Amino acid sequence: MQQIIVIGGGVVGLTSAWWLAEAGYKVSLLERAPEVGSGASYGNGGQLSYRYVSPLADEGVPLKAVQWLFQENGPLRFRPEADLRQYRWLASFLAHCRADINRRTTAKLLELGELSRNAMKQLEVSIPLEEFNWRDAGKLVVYRSRDIFEKAAARAGAGQVWSPADCAAREPALAAAEHLLAGGIYNGGEAVADCHAFCLALAGRLRAHPNFQGFVHGEARGLRAENGRITGIETDNGLLQADSYVLAAGIQSRTLSDTVGIHLPLYPLKGYSLSAPIRLDDVAPEISVTDFERKVLYARIGDRLRVAAMVDLVGEDLRHDPKRVDSLTRQVRETMPRAADYSQVSVWAGLRPATPSSAPIIGASPYRNLWLNVGQGPLGFTFACGSASLLADLVQGKAPPFALDGLTLAN
């Protein structure tokens, strides 16, 4: 049976390893950190947002982005880097800011979202949902501007359109912000969960899987290639070899792929999350809430409030900028003042491994035995199970359940 090494123990690498082991491959997983799920998969927003998948790139976004850059508490920051990859990514992002491209990509991501929802259900047999605080929370997107809300309401489809009073009545955590809202749109069927706990639970199940050969601790420094094939991974502990390789190392995938001449269009979109314990008399949100204009997500995950926000284009920089953290904390306290114990907030920053289109890159590479599962960007937890099941189909030479145009390296 073929041996496969997966590089990267985030949610994408772990699900890839699981689906490949289930398909009958002998799988090992290379991870540089002492614990899996400690990269972007650690403190993310926890949204399993299968239908709220619209790409960041859209008509009108460049203009909005310029306005955001001048707002003190705006959701976007930009710091120029001495790295051509930043400018290439931005140029490609701007080229994707068209309504027709956005519509096409959204349609593809909805297919991937549906596949991911079903793939997660398959996993339930092996990992009970309580192990990672999964909850069918539904999603309420609230709007502050009447104009933006009315446009969204006109396109709400199956979503329920709520007045500010409805929002506060159905989600009491929003009561203090009722006067600031123009309204909200609620959709059922979206879930929240703890991505880090999911990674740990999946790692535990992998260890017991008969086809799993084990976790290899080490840092991949580069790939070696010869005659159109990858011949090994250079690590700090020597050369690792297998029949095939899967690159799923989050944002680091771009540096690793560069070593064999594959220039992946990935850029780290830095974001922050805050987590705070919920006390007995706190009014934490039961519904997962997205504050549309501010781009802030709120979810109760277990007994903690998790808030995720911000898109900072500042390179691979994980430092906490005190101004960004203060600004987010102020917004959260204003919107949901009684949702958690804010005196005990812990702050986290992570790098979303994003493509300019927001669509991941899944499947073949220019090397016959190198497979890619990268670029899930702002929705890597949501898309991980679907991406992994597509990857396993492709590695086995099976036809995927839908056309993958827009989700591969070729397009």
Ligand SMILES: Cc1cc2nc3c(=O)[nH]c(=O)nc-3n(C[C@H](O)[C@H](O)[C@H](O)COP(=O)(O)OP(=O)(O)OC[C@H]3O[C@@H](n4cnc5c(N)ncnc54)[C@H](O)[C@@H]3O)c2cc1C
């Ligand atoms: C603030 C924020 C909020 C988010 N909110 C959500 C959300 O609500 N819902 C959602 O679906 N998604 C969300 N995301 C996105 C999601 O977290 C990511 O898309 C996802 O975690 C990416 O997973 P990954 O496995 O590709 O990367 P990672 O989790 O970063 O994993 C990559 C792994 O590879 C390892 N690695 C890297 N380089 C090497 C090397 N050279 N050798 C060996 N190992 C290596 C790393 O140590 C790491 O463990 C959010 C992200 C952020 C930052």
